Amino acid sequence: MSxxxxxxxxxxxxxxxxxxxxxxxxMFPLYRNPMDRLKQQVFRDKKYYDEFWxxxxxxxxxxxxxxxxxxxxxxxxxSTLLQIIAGTMMPTSGKIxxxxxxxxxxxMGSGFKPxxxxxxxxxxxxxxMNVPRDQVSGQMxxxxxxxxxxxxxxxxxxxxxxxxxxxxxxxxxxCMEPDILIVDEAINVGDAEFKRKCLEHVSALxxxxxxxxxxxxxxxxxxxFCQTATVFERGKxxxxxxxxxxLELYNKSRPRSNSQ
Amino acid sequence: MQKIKIIxxxxxxxxxxFLNPIDLLKGLNRYKLLLRQFIWWEVxxxxxxxxxGMLWTIIVPLMRILVxxxxxSILLGGRKNIWGLDSNFAVxxxxxxxxxxxNVFAESVGKASRLMWVNKxxxxxxxxxxxxxxVTVIGVSVVQSFIGIGVLxxxxxxxxxxxxxxxxxxxxxxxxxxxxxxxISWILATLGVFSRDxxxxxxxxxxxxxxxxxxxxxxxxxxxxVPDHWNWILRINVIASIVDDARRIIFQGLGPDxxxxxxxxxxxxxxxxxxxxxxxxxxxxxxxxx
Numbered sequence: 001m002s003x004x005x006x007x008x009x010x011x012x013x014x015x016x017x018x019x020x021x022x023x024x025x026x027m028f029p030l031y032r033n034p035m036d037r038l039k040q041q042v043f044r045d046k047k048y049y050d051e052f053w054x055x056x057x058x059x060x061x062x063x064x065x066x067x068x069x070x071x072x073x074x075x076x077x078x079s080t081l082l083q084i085i086a087g088t089m090m091p092t093s094g095k096i097x098x099x100x101x102x103x104x105x106x107x108m109g110s111g112f113k114p115x116x117x118x119x120x121x122x123x124x125x126x127x128x129m130n131v132p133r134d135q136v137s138g139q140m141x142x143x144x145x146x147x148x149x150x151x152x153x154x155x156x157x158x159x160x161x162x163x164x165x166x167x168x169x170x171x172x173x174x175c176m177e178p179d180i181l182i183v184d185e186a187i188n189v190g191d192a193e194f195k196r197k198c199l200e201h202v203s204a205l206x207x208x209x210x211x212x213x214x215x216x217x218x219x220x221x222x223x224x225f226c227q228t229a230t231v232f233e234r235g236k237x238x239x240x241x242x243x244x245x246x247l248e249l250y251n252k253s254r255p256r257s258n259s260q
Numbered sequence: 261m262q263k264i265k266i267i268x269x270x271x272x273x274x275x276x277x278f279l280n281p282i283d284l285l286k287g288l289n290r291y292k293l294l295l296r297q298f299i300w301w302e303v304x305x306x307x308x309x310x311x312x313g314m315l316w317t318i319i320v321p322l323m324r325i326l327v328x329x330x331x332x333s334i335l336l337g338g339r340k341n342i343w344g345l346d347s348n349f350a351v352x353x354x355x356x357x358x359x360x361x362x363n364v365f366a367e368s369v370g371k372a373s374r375l376m377w378v379n380k381x382x383x384x385x386x387x388x389x390x391x392x393x394x395v396t397v398i399g400v401s402v403v404q405s406f407i408g409i410g411v412l413x414x415x416x417x418x419x420x421x422x423x424x425x426x427x428x429x430x431x432x433x434x435x436x437x438x439x440x441x442x443x444i445s446w447i448l449a450t451l452g453v454f455s456r457d458x459x460x461x462x463x464x465x466x467x468x469x470x471x472x473x474x475x476x477x478x479x480x481x482x483x484x485x486v487p488d489h490w491n492w493i494l495r496i497n498v499i500a501s502i503v504d505d506a507r508r509i510i511f512q513g514l515g516p517d518x519x520x521x522x523x524x525x526x527x528x529x530x531x532x533x534x535x536x537x538x539x540x541x542x543x544x545x546x547x548x549x550x
Contacts, residue, residue, distance in 0.1 A: 087265075
């Protein structure tokens, strides 16, 4: 595969690319028992584990305002890749360049404090994203309106249904105006009406220059949100391009066998 | 121009790169806002939903002082021969003072080894400065202990009039306690990620330390048991010295034991710097394990 995006940092700054992923690989050491892990720390020149390569040599580019779907069966390495881009996990080798603020909606309700009201939790998430408090306050009305959960906005989040949690999280993350938004299966939770609202809102953000990375098992959602898609199989990219051929290929491909 | 972030493969992290007190201060200073908010939220969280709310912070200490008075002084009769005090109530207050300070240690260190597992989402799903999580726990228990000590000082004023001038030393006594707990928490939080056995070990060690810190009897009783030149073994347990100092300051109007205070300060700061280096060296690997 060839890449048009500039390889050097100065060129990347000037270009209209937002994400460059270059030769990312991730190996997880699999230890047979915890003692082996300890031994490995002490005796560094021996090897006490089996290697499991969750990602192998993954590369792609994303422009500003591009929305890209990531599809693949369970265990194909999608979530690992997103965790690496979000910064919660380090790659074993390779490089990623990111331009602007990254927001990641990974698991529903992560970061929420159950005894706090929705409104207070907006501040919690804001603090987690390092957004100043007054900026969060400024966005509060928009978030409340977008979440659309009525009186529950001022009730503790432990009373929320999973759909309501998803709505609130999605509202917060998209209203904080990130430059790169990573969504892992989050949109699936809401009802049809909420999905439509998300679609409208995200499309508007994408038009303003947001880059969207969306992981989903539902071809329908990927088709609605994304122009391009990347298909993963066993930690490798097997297709990278327009969304329709990508989804066709995804439907044909087989999941990683259980015997492996 | 927008900020560029580069993620690349793990550089070979060395323990000694983080062994730097200035680094530690910078690191904590960067997140002081987040830290303050988290501590405030946690403190609020404890009393949320209860009818009496923050009033519990005062009721609980009062009830405990009564229990200690009843058990350790009236039932066990330790007033004269152990404490050498005149009133039963004074014994209750002495013990309460020890328990409050010990609890700062027991609460924070007791939670430390499970901390990264409990806060899984912070480790795995969002980018978060994990090193402040143990500090938050300590902050919360310190705030709680302030309230307990506050109640104690007010009670002391009821029985002996104006408070002692020596109370100005009280913040100084807290410093080694905070540094000591932070250092140990960072080390245990790191070990706890890789081994589940650490938790069981710490729980029993904490119980042992409770009796070695002179909480339910004066530290002197313990010091008399060992030859003078072995006293340092009891003293490197920062809690023991601190509880003793706090009692001198609050009840007797004396200053702290300066030699051991300064010794503990130096020693606990060293421990904290080592703990920070340990945590920072291994934290990149947490998400792989949890």
